[in-house]
Each structure stands twice: as structure tokens, then as C-alpha cells.
Amino acid sequence: MRIDGKGRIDRTRPVTFTFDGKAYPAYRGDTLASALIANDVRLVGRSFKYHRPRGILTAGSEEPNALVEIVGPANVTPNTRATVQEVFEGLVARSQNRWPSLGLDLMAVNDLAAPFFSAGFYYKTFMWPRRFWEGLYEPMIRRAAGLGRLSGRHDEGVYEKAWAHCDLLVIGSGPAGLMAALAAGRAGADVILADEGAEPGGRLLSDGDAPAWLGEVLAELESLPNVRVMTRTTVTGAYDDGTFGALERVGLHRRPRPNLPRECFWRIVARRSILAAGALERPIAFQNNDRPGIMMAGALSAYLNRYGVVPGKAITLFANNDGARQTARGLMAAGLTVSAIIDSREDAPDEPGTTVHKGAVVIDAKGRHGLTEITVRKGAGEFRIATDCLGLSGGWNPSVHLTCHLNGRPRWSDDLAAFVPSEGAVPGMVAAGAANGSFSTHGCLAAGLAAAAQSLAALGMTVPEVALPAAEDAPYRLSPLWAVPGRKRAWLDFANDVTVKDVALSAQEGYRSVEHMKRYTTQGMAPDQGKNSNVAALAVLADATGRGIAETGTTTFRPPYTPVSIAAMGAGGRAEGFAPQRFLTSDQASRDRGAPMIEAGLWYRPGYFPKPGETTWRQACDREVVMVRSSVGVTDVSTLGKIDIQGKDAGRFLDLVYTNTFSTLPVGRARYGLMLREDGHVLDDGTTARLAEDHWLMTTTTAAAGLVMRHLDFVQQAFCAGWDVRFISVTEAWAQFAVAGPVARDLIASALGHTPGLPFMGCMDVTIQGVAGRLFRISFSGEEGYEIAVPTRFGEALFRDLTARAETMGGGLYGMEALNVLRIEKGFITHAEIHGRTTAFDIGMDKMISPKKDCIGKAAAARPGMTGPEREQLVGLKPLTDSALTAGAHLFAQGADLTRENSSGYVTSVGYSPTLGSFLALGFLRNGRARQGETIRLVDRLRGVDVLCLVTDPVFHDPTGEKLRA
């Protein structure tokens, strides 16, 4: 119910939301949880395993119970914490993990079968018969498990990623964080103050009415240009060297708008950081402690003071420390009835206005859909108290989570009965305030200031004058109580339905290490990552194994601190955003002609250029191949890597990186080169031209362009830093077109205005229609071929010009498909053949490893396993009958069984050769070069291909190279 005069909600802005189809009123400033409490909705969810009715337990992101689906206009967001989701007009929420309804959940039958669902029961059964696992047991388990539902629809929401840099990141804007940010801000440091709440202030907003100084501090922070306050921003992970991940809820608290990001994932780089994330209150385990209406005491305060709501009329509290007294006083001051405080400490103080049962514990709770009564044991006596709301306080756990992200282990403090951060667990980070175990407001303020001083000193900045506001400094006084003994189930991990008995059973069965217990019982593996339960579970385990908590140790907290949507961390990856797109200068011209564009690495290249009447890609491809073989074809080869190499030692350098010798190459000539990795396998191949005495141009394959550049940089910087050689990638600087075919020379002559007297493998500077360019006579098709290069900005114009000229000569454009067929006919390799496991020997190029000089990869290529008849060698394959071939097929000797042992090779490339009127293939065959002329069986069992082929030389077309040199 709503309490007049309390809370920070905006009562001038009423809104309406729906939960499970029913409309309710609320105010701006409410969370879904506070709004449900205001409307006396107590049952909000069902537990994971037993489908127990559950209510709201906390007022923060650690909430284990109140997880709901938020239904937006386009999609549904499951597992949303009602305690974090802010209410806005039209918000639609619904409960999850129940069927058919929240009130009547048939899966609750699991609760009755609980004795058989003990920890790890599924490891002991469902094994027989074997096939029933996938068919029956597992589908049943899967359907029952899980919480919310994904809709299955693409998430079309807008998400952002961003970077921020600062001197000091302050995590949490409670009293410690505020003081730290204020001090650092006054000192002139670049400060980011991040808080997951909708407004800064942290516990100052929850513990009571916000102090007057809060507004002043916030106003000052707002006025400082070097301070950035980021609300609704949860720092989710600590990473190396001061890098943090943080999630900002940008648009989740308001009506969706098309361009408003839902969330932004921040990468914050901070020179120093202060962890002032506060502490989380912990429940106490007792029989049926999961009844709706049982809530953390601090949450009761938060709901009263922040939102002006209380979840009951007859409130009781169960505590083992003084902290809950503040809740009691707050409630009573607001005119509410606190029926009793059950305090486990014999020496607990009295509390004016209510009854304190000292040395007493709650042993049971009644009210399946909402608490009605608790049973209290004091000494030997038991009595019942009617209550509709029980506040729990088992003490506080400092929020050490971020300090664990770099493998730091928190330290057990016997004084606090809690884990506290280990110093230095995250380099540059200081923990302060409740996050470091100082729980009073005054303690937090002072610690925040001290942490700022420490951080500023490390930054070389002077600590300014900051006066501490007056605040309470009450002692904590806690006497540990983790679980009240009882016959029935007492919950530790609400979210995963892990009980005290489960942990004890785990120890009984030998799963005694804390990690075994966690994994066997699933304790701490639910959406709250054990925030509410880990320490109590450890204590129960320690008790069951007769060890202390410190000795038992702790599981660790991993990023993220609170769950982060995949969409936020993956922002930008959607659709084409996943990888850069590289476009040729001819891209538009190719698309204009209807060419389908194919991904080639990051590039897009035209597959083929369809003509009217052609209905399949093969028709176009065949035509283009015939065209190149009979007249002239033009294609864009700019994707090939181009590396400009200069210097007196460039030739020497090329001799080191290529297997063959380049230093002897005359100016004006190009040479095919083979490059190995240092491990002796083929890295890449390509032609390198000598443009001038000290000026070379290397080409690489499209696929390996980046790899080769990195490799050259390494070889040069690591092994020949003193040499006179410099190089740079000029791939993007030049557009380059291949012109190939019997009349290629005529086309080139027409474009240049004169016939270049260029021999095979020659290169020269040319002027083409007034533009300085380069001409190479090289061929990847087996025909007389030229490649003409111009600066990129002239690429499209040249492409259109060459196309037009080719078409007047009976030629035209050809695409990747035809290019592939042409090179297969000619036995030229690509990365289908040099796939990383290929040696120079395998492709018949071992003679290219010059015996006269060292080169990268030479030594490793000489290992015994790198050559010899056992290796699969490049061959050509031609079907004996008119049959289609497939790449990926395996090769078998005739008559051999189709087994792994008998597979003696495989097919790498196939194409239909209109030139030879047959499918052709390249492949690797064990001892293949010696087996030319043999008939071999090509079998692709995936696609039902089984064809006898003749093993041939890989060069099918013009084996003597007459056409090339014509």
C-alpha cells in the first residue's frame, strides 16, 4: 500500500501499467516492484525448480524472485528484475515460469515431489534405457527448466557501445562514492561517478529521508565540468589496466521510441577507481523462508523511503544485528505497526514502540501465496505471530564482486562475519565504505574521502578541503546466524531453489569443496549469481564439513556484476555491422549490370554478369569463359594485395621472404613468387614486379593480403631492421583490372592509343587517357593477359571504358565464377589448394626453393614429413564419363572400400570447362604425381557423387604456355 507523504516518486505524474493482464496505477519514479507493492500484489513469480510462489525479496538488482517478462511493441524481454524496471505509462509486464497462471501453476506439483528432487538427483537416474534420454527425459527436464522466454524474433532494438576515459571512476553514489567524487572533482580530476540507480544517492535515499546536504553535493557535482554523473549505469566488469565494462539503461525506463537506444554498453578506461558499491543484506534460512511477504529489512526501508510503499500492515522483523532497528524506527515513524522484532541475540537491545523477542528465532512461516503467520522459538517455547510482512536481516555482505573479477579472492572478516575486498585485487582500485565493510553512514563518508585522497595522491593531484556532513555512526553489532535448524526445507538460494538440506546432502555425498557444492547443488548459479545466498551457503557447508568459513573458502564472482544483454555487449554487430565491407571501384558498375556480388573475405566481388536469356549462373559462367578464351574479357582484380617496396635492399629482402630469387630480376619485369611460413608450409603466392632499380610492387592473394603484410613487417623489423627497405600497403591506392584473351593486346592498344611492346611478365609505366598508370603482362587465365592499374579515383571510369571497348571487340566482363574456371583449366592454385597444410613439394614447386640462399620456411620445409610419396600431391582430375564433380569429394583407388584408411586424397576445386567440354578438378592425391594416367574413384558420399576420373597433370589448358607468351 502507498504511504502518504513518503517517497521520492512524482505524485503529479500518475501512470498506468499492466501486470499479467491487469491494469494498475502507479507514479513516475516507481519501479515495477514498488508499484506492485503499492497495489498489494504479493505473488510475483514462481521459483525455478519447485515452482514455489514467490514475492519481492529485495529492492535492487540482486533480486532473485521478482523476475518478469516486459512486453514491448516489437519484442519481449525476459528475466527483467521488477526491482530495477522503472514504471512508465503503458508498461506491460507478465510473470514467467508458470503454467497456466501465476496463481495456479500446475508445475507446482514439483514441490510435492521435492523429496525425490534432492541435490543432484538427476545424476543418479534417467540413465535407462539409453535412448529415452534424448527422447523423453531430457525434453521433459528442458521444458520444466528455464525462467523467461525469448520470443524467437530478431531483436531489432537499438543498442549502442561507447568509450569513456577518466582519471577516476567512482562506482556507486552512496555516501562514500559522493564524498570521493566531490573531493576528486574539486581537485580537478576527470571523474566519472556511475550508479545503477535512477538517481544518485544510494542508501541515502533508502535509509530515511534524504539529508539536505545530498542536494548540495549533487548540485556541486553537476556544476563541475570535469565530473560526469552517470545514473542507471551499472559497472558490470573490471578488466585489465583500468578498463571497465558498464551498462547504461538509456531507454528502458520510458516508452520505446524508434531511435532511442535501449541500452548502451560503455568501455570506461580509468587511471584509478574507487569501489563504493555498498553492501547487500543477506537473508536468514529457516523453514519456508521463501513465502511471499518475506523481504529484506533494508528493502522495506527502501520501499518506504524511496517509493512511499509498504508491503504489509502487521510487520515483523527477524534480525541478528542492530541494522534492522533503523527499518523498525522508520516504519514506526511513518505510522506503521511493527508487531515484533525477533532478534537472535540474547543481549539484543530493547526497541521503544515494539516488542523485541531476544534470543529468539523464526522457525516457520505460513501463507502459501502470501505470508500470514510466523512461528517463533525462544528457548524451549514456541509461539506464533500473525504478520503479513517479515523483514529479514542476517547482516550485510560488502559488494566485493568487482574486486574478484581479476581473480582476487576476498578476505574473510570474523568481525563482520563477511568477506571484504582484498587490497590490490584490482590494480588502481580502492574499496571504500560499505563495500569495504564500514557500514555506518559516517564511516562511509569518511572512507569515501580517504579513498579519494589515496587515489588523488596516486594521480599526483592535491587533495582539496572537503567537510564531512554529520551522519549517524551506529555500531553494527552482529551475531552470526545463517540457518535456523528445522525439519523441512529452508531456502538459501531462492532463485535456484537450493535449500540448507541440499548443501548438507552435497557434503554428505563427498562434494565437500566449495566448488563441488556449488556445482552439485547449483547454489549461486542463478540470475543473482549467489548475491543473496553464497555466504550463508558457505557457512552451512563449513558447518556440515566441520571447517571454518575462512578454511572452506569461497567461490568467486565473475563478470558481469549484473546480467548484461547480449544485444548491448554485441551492439553494432547486428546485420552488416559485424565486419567491415570493402567495395571495389567497379562495384556499382558491376551491380548495374546485374552481377550478384559475392563475399570474398571482406570484399564483395561480382560472381558473373548475366545476359538476357540466361537463366542459370552456369550459362553466364560458360559464356564468360568462352569469351575470354576466344576474344577478350575484363575483370576487376583490385582485391589482390599490393605492397609497394622500396630501398636498396629491397631485392635482398624479397629473396628472404620468397623461396625463389628476386634480386636478379631486371627492371621492367615481374616474377611469380612463392612465400612460405617459417614452419615450411605455403603462406601465399603472387607476382612481384621491379618497377625501378630500388622500387618493387608485390602482389598477394586477396585472402592473404593482411597476413602477408604482417609477415613482411615482422621479418623486416625482427631480422633486417638495419636494411634499407621500406614498404607499405597500397591495395586501396590502386584499382587494377585484368584484360585477358586472344585480343587482349588490341584492347590494351585501343585504350592506351598505342600497342605496348610488353613481353610476357613485363611491366611498364603507361599513360592511359592522361592518367599515369601501370601495365603488367601477367595472366591468371592462361590467355595472353594484362593487368592495368590506375589510382583508385580513376578506377570506375577505367572499368567502364575497358568494358565498353571489350564489348565492341566481342568481349566483355567476366566474374569470379569464370575466373575460377579459367584458373582451374590452367592449373593455377588459390587458397583452396594452399590451405595452410600444403608444402611446396605438394604443389610441385619444391624446385622453387632456391638452394643458393636462405629463405623464410626453408629449414622447416626440409623436415622429413614435409616431402615424399606419403604426401598428397596436387593433381588434375578429369571424369571418364560426362559427370559432374564436387569439391570436398575424397579419392579412392578402384576397388577399395570407402573407409578412412583407404581415402587417398580429396578434391579442392572443380569447375565445368566449356573449353574442354568436361568437368575438371584439382585435388590432392597421395603420391599423385607418380600416378598420372591412373584411373581413380572420386566419391562424395554427402552428395551422392561417385565418378571414375583420370589422374592428370594439373594444367589442362595450353600446358606449354604458348598462349601466355604469344
Place this chain on the structure above:
Amino acid sequence: MRYSGLRVITEGLFGNRGWRPAWRDPAPKAEYDAIIIGGGGHGLSTAYYLARNHGLTNVAVLEKGYLGSGNIGRNTTIVRANYFLPGNSEFYSHSLKLWEKLELELNYNVMHSQRGLINLFHSDGQRDAFARRGNAMINQGDDAILLDRDGVRDLLPYLDFDNTRFPIYGGLLHPRGGTARHDAVAWGYARAADKRGVDLIQNCEVTGIDVQNGRVTGVQTTRGAIRAKKVGIVVAGRSSQVAAMAGLRLPIESHILQAFVTEGLKPVIDHVISFGMGHFYISQSDKGGLVFGGDLDFYASYAARGNLPMVEHVMEAGMTLMPMIGRARVLRSWGGIMDMSPDGSPIIDKTPVDGLYIDCGWNYGGFKAVPASGWCMAHLMATGESHEVARRFRLNRFATGHLLDEEGTGSQHNLH
């Protein structure tokens, strides 16, 4: 104590008070016939098969932490036999066959679920490479089906087929591929090994390996010296350190691989899906979490935790492939330490020290190998000979150039 549905019911009726420890907690003896260093999946399965297949039961497994504290509990639980190079094919094929009988073998439900694994391809060249792989799988006697785009769409309608950077051309379906409950594999082997008499000794760190005249004689531990004539090093993630105790330098570099799990969700992904262009693979656990991962962080590390660049890359890959998972929230991320070898394949071999054996270099394929790795390591330790399905996993194959490089990325450790 035999586990069964009936036992679960009868124990349940009597308050579950009768369950006995899954394994003993013995003190180390002064001498064993064989010592396995490392109580992870591979070490435990080695011990189990030493006892089961070779009758060697005077065996100790020495674990510096708790059983299954290494990568067996940090992986993405994928079980598959989809390799294509001879040497790997037969090994993983053997392993998958062992998986298929593991529950009944161990009397422990490891929840091996053959949900089907689909490797997606995004170009003609990738299709050809996967066809070669699929044919190799069939030739080996395993299963593979080449799906075209529509075939993939029928199985995985929620992928983005229309608006993505690397369009889906098809996929290679491995119907017998799937997942298993990782911790249960360690516990199942541990319990079964213990039952056959193997001593599982936790919190016992090996601090030295005793070698005399080129022969191993035992180990030094934090719980005293233990003698044995046969010692197996089965400590992926720490292989270099433990091998160094015997003066060995391994072809291993340690790297982090991160993995991720979301909050629980109702069933939405039924298969294991692998997206080659983005180094992204995903499945959904029986509990409902989406379990997924990507590539290495790529720098040598023993930190068992990673950094944001790979985290973001993995999430971006997920968003381009299957944007329906965008609203699932990542609950936890973690890292495992991988023994990266120079060809991406493992080592199960003798060492130059007599009686000292090593099982290492699992890169990030160790989980599915657990049964066969133990089977073959046990065979090697018991007989002195490599098992026929592991005969190419030699320690010296890098020196000789007899490589098993499925990725074709060469001798750089982190590229596999």
C-alpha cells in the same frame, strides 16, 4: 552404491539420509603402481581405464585442488566427432562411441545429449572444405549431412537469413554431435575409478618429479613423497610447469578461452550451432542457459579470465547470426587455460624419461576427448605402446613435420 531411479525414490522417502560419499577421501600411500598427476577429466578417465581395461588398481590420482577443477568444469560442453585428418578422425570417433555408452558404463548420468551439431558455412570455398570434412566423417564411419540454406532454415529458422554480413550458404550437420553435463563427467569417472580401487587424492600438489638414471621413480607432493614406476602427466593448463619438473620443454603455449552463459530461458535453441565466420558457437543447457563461446583471447595467459575485446566480438557474432538472442542476458563469463599446441592437435606419448608419460596439448577440444584420452593414455601407460587410435599424437611430430593441423594455420600456437 548403485544409482537408479528406484534408489532416488527410496532414499527420498527416507529423507535422503542413506546416500553415501561418491568417492573416498584416502590419504596417499607411500607407493603406487602408477600415479596420474591431475584430477581433471582426462586424469580421472585415465585412472578409470587403467583399472577397467588393464586391471591396474593400485593407482593414485593426485589433484592439487578439487577433482574436476580445471577445464572439465569450464568448457562449453560440446561433444563431437567431426575431424577430418587421419589421426584425429579415428580418435574422436572412438571417443564419441565411448560417450554413447558412458552413463551405463559409469552408472552416472552425464547427460550426454546428441542434439545435433551444425557447422554453418558462408561461401562456396567453406562449403567445399566442410564437404571434405563431412566425407571424412562418413568414411570414418561417423555421420554427416550437408545442408543447403533451406535445410538450415528448416532446422534453425531463427537465424538471420536475410540481413547479415556473411549470408548462410548451408551447414554441415553432425547428428550425433551434442553436449554433456561437464562436471558430471568428472564426477562420474571419479566415482567409478574410486569404486575400482583408485585413490583420488585432492589438495595434493605435485612439487617435483623424481628421476633417477633417466627413469621416473616417483613424485614429491605437498602431502609427502610418493613412489611409482609409472607417472602420467595429465594436467592440461599446467602442462609446461609440471613437465618442467622432469626437465622437459613442451611445444605448448597457454592461452585463455572465455565462455559465457546467460540466465535461464525456456527452450529456444535445440542444437549446437557453430558459426565459422565469427568464431561463435552456442547451445542451450538443460537448465535453460545459453552456453556460448568464441575464440581465444590470443595472448599467452594463465589467468583463467579474459578481456573485453573478445567478449564483445563474441556478442557481436551472436547478434549478426541470431539476433533473437539479443535480449538474453549474460549471467557469467569465465576463462579456461588452454594448452595450445603448434598444430592444434594433442599429445599422448611417452617422454624421454622412462616411465613418464604425458597427455597434453588439447587446445580447446579437450572435453569431448575425455573418454578416448583416458582410454588411450591408460593403454600407453599399461602397455608402453600407443593405442591405435592415438598413434599420431606423438610428442616429436613437430620436429619431424608429421603434423595434424586441421585449421591449417601453422606452427603459431594461438591460431588453432
Place this chain on the structure above:
Amino acid sequence: MRLTCPHCGPRDRREFYYYGASEYLNRPGPEAAPDAWDSYLHLRDNPAGVTQDLWYHEQGCTAWLKVTRNTVTHEILAVEAVAGGTK
């Protein structure tokens, strides 16, 4: 994770390509024995602690860097250009 490139200053890890141990700098001569090559290419000390390894500022100045760092804590202790002060 951030590396301080001697040419470019502190940069995020994602700008860099990682190669491997700094042993890659000690390339055996062409006449070296096979063992030396095996050691160079494959065998690694692989320390759990301080190591030196090679990074490439691929999305920056393209300098190869020798980085001294701790493989357990990820602390970066020193970064120097492989080719000295020049590139």
C-alpha cells in the same frame, strides 16, 4: 587490457595482434641443426609469470613490439619496439 606503444601511447588491446613468445626473434641460421629449428618454432618455456612476447600494432603504427608482462596477473612491465627506435 592496454599496451603502451612506444610510438603511439597507451592503446586498447584490440589494436594489437599477438604472435607468441619473443623467441621468435632468435631465428636460427640456415645452417642450424633441426633441433634448433624445432626449439625455435615449437618448444616454449611458457612461464606462469613474467614472460616476453611479441605484439604487432596492426591498427596503429604497424610496429612489432616486445612486451614484458606477467601471464598470471596480466601486468604489463615493459614495451619496446622490436626494431628499436625506428620503424
